[in-house]
Amino acid sequence: MSGAATGDSRGTHPRKWALWRQPRTMVRYFLAVEAIALVLTVLLATQDRYAGRHWWQLGVICALALFQAEVSRKIEKTRRLITNAPHVNMTSVWVFAGVIVLPPSLAGLVAVIAYLHLWIRVWRRIGNRPMHRVVFSTVIIMLSAYAASGTLAAGEMVQQARGWTGSSVTAIVVMLAALVFLMVNNTMVTIAARLYGQPTHLVLSWADYALEIATLCLGALAALALAHTPYLVVLVLPPLLVLHRAVLVKQLEELATIDQKTGLLNATAWHEGAKNELSRAERSRDTFGVMMVDLDHFKRVNDTYGHIAGDEVLKAVARVLKDEIRDYDSAGRFGGEEFAVLIPNATAEQVVNTAERLRRRVTELEVLAPTDSGETVIRGLSASIGVAIYPNSGTTLEQLMLTADSAVYTAKSNGRNQVVTLST
Numbered sequence: 001m002s003g004a005a006t007g008d009s010r011g012t013h014p015r016k017w018a019l020w021r022q023p024r025t026m027v028r029y030f031l032a033v034e035a036i037a038l039v040l041t042v043l044l045a046t047q048d049r050y051a052g053r054h055w056w057q058l059g060v061i062c063a064l065a066l067f068q069a070e071v072s073r074k075i076e077k078t079r080r081l082i083t084n085a086p087h088v089n090m091t092s093v094w095v096f097a098g099v100i101v102l103p104p105s106l107a108g109l110v111a112v113i114a115y116l117h118l119w120i121r122v123w124r125r126i127g128n129r130p131m132h133r134v135v136f137s138t139v140i141i142m143l144s145a146y147a148a149s150g151t152l153a154a155g156e157m158v159q160q161a162r163g164w165t166g167s168s169v170t171a172i173v174v175m176l177a178a179l180v181f182l183m184v185n186n187t188m189v190t191i192a193a194r195l196y197g198q199p200t201h202l203v204l205s206w207a208d209y210a211l212e213i214a215t216l217c218l219g220a221l222a223a224l225a226l227a228h229t230p231y232l233v234v235l236v237l238p239p240l241l242v243l244h245r246a247v248l249v250k251q252l253e254e255l256a257t258i259d260q261k262t263g264l265l266n267a268t269a270w271h272e273g274a275k276n277e278l279s280r281a282e283r284s285r286d287t288f289g290v291m292m293v294d295l296d297h298f299k300r301v302n303d304t305y306g307h308i309a310g311d312e313v314l315k316a317v318a319r320v321l322k323d324e325i326r327d328y329d330s331a332g333r334f335g336g337e338e339f340a341v342l343i344p345n346a347t348a349e350q351v352v353n354t355a356e357r358l359r360r361r362v363t364e365l366e367v368l369a370p371t372d373s374g375e376t377v378i379r380g381l382s383a384s385i386g387v388a389i390y391p392n393s394g395t396t397l398e399q400l401m402l403t404a405d406s407a408v409y410t411a412k413s414n415g416r417n418q419v420v421t422l423s424t
Helices: 024-047 052-071 073-082 091-101 104-126 131-162 167-196 206-228 230-257 267-284 298-305 307-324 348-363 397-413
Strands: 288-295 330-333 338-343 367-371 374-378 383-390 419-421
Touching: 024 104, 024 131, 024 167, 052 073, 052 091, 052 104, 052 206, 052 230, 073 104, 073 230, 091 104, 091 131, 091 167, 091 206, 104 131, 131 167, 167 206, 206 230, 230 267, 267 288, 267 330, 267 338, 267 397, 288 307, 288 348, 288 397, 298 307, 298 374, 307 330, 307 338, 307 348, 307 367, 307 374, 338 348, 348 383, 348 419, 383 397, 397 419
Parallel strands: 383 419
Antiparallel strands: 288 338, 288 383, 330 338, 367 374
């Protein structure tokens, strides 16, 4: 799972890393985590006891990890090209297998080898994976592996002390280790997201968690094969490759409907939902609302703070929209600083009240954004909102959109930062 930092740099020298252009709190966090990983690695390497089987198991795990990465290299490249957002990769399969059958220090080495290979063969070539993020992602996986190894060791001690035997007890300990691996991994990513000001609910979805659990289960099966019937470990490869391809298909489907900058629906997907709602309202004779939300003086934000800061403002407004509307409402981005909101099965009063809440929340926003001179807090934002109600404002989607758009212009002409409702 990748870290939550952003930025791009093709330079590999540490002085050229985009890390140094990140918020200072994030830089300190990255360096502290990496220092902890380095100290733990040294301590574990000096205390671990290595047996002959560990070395051939390490070789098999690394060979399979590199083979799987090579076979699915085009898939991983496509995933990284279509979105640079944090997402789960398949490395955890091999790292968790190493957690179960190898000393902790060697499990950490699996992570280093796998991520180094991915950087050399995929991420460096497409240029959207800064070196500091590669290092941080590797460190996160290493620390997750060390925590899971510690859980296994503690479980074995408890088993010996209590005299518990049997495969069921061992299975429970392995599941606990997988849970610890997942929790440590996700906690570190979430902390990085918070430090950067990114909403933590956008970092990973439930589907991502399910995928991570699936990779850990495959890792446990790979370890079981290595411990008892080594040649059967290759059977892990086919489902892993299919899983990787399925994830790509899911991302392509999301790309077709989701605005990548804000996480809202794109214009096409929003229109489809609005058409379906119009058809439903015609049959049931319900009312619904359409809102057009246009940020005031957004060009001034871009000119004053830069386009990266402007993007952070758009993301913050998108979060407000998601927070203030119901689960079955839908918000979309229509490009630039303009958003559309569909409020099904609602009266005119309910739609206007929602619009007023949105307008008020936008005025209360304080957006932490990076600029050339460092972090800054952007305040004083506002939005003009136009409201159209079916059927009073129009009986077709085109009429509703035009009416809501006209209401936005009326709001701007009347001084901005207000909600206007128009009827045909």
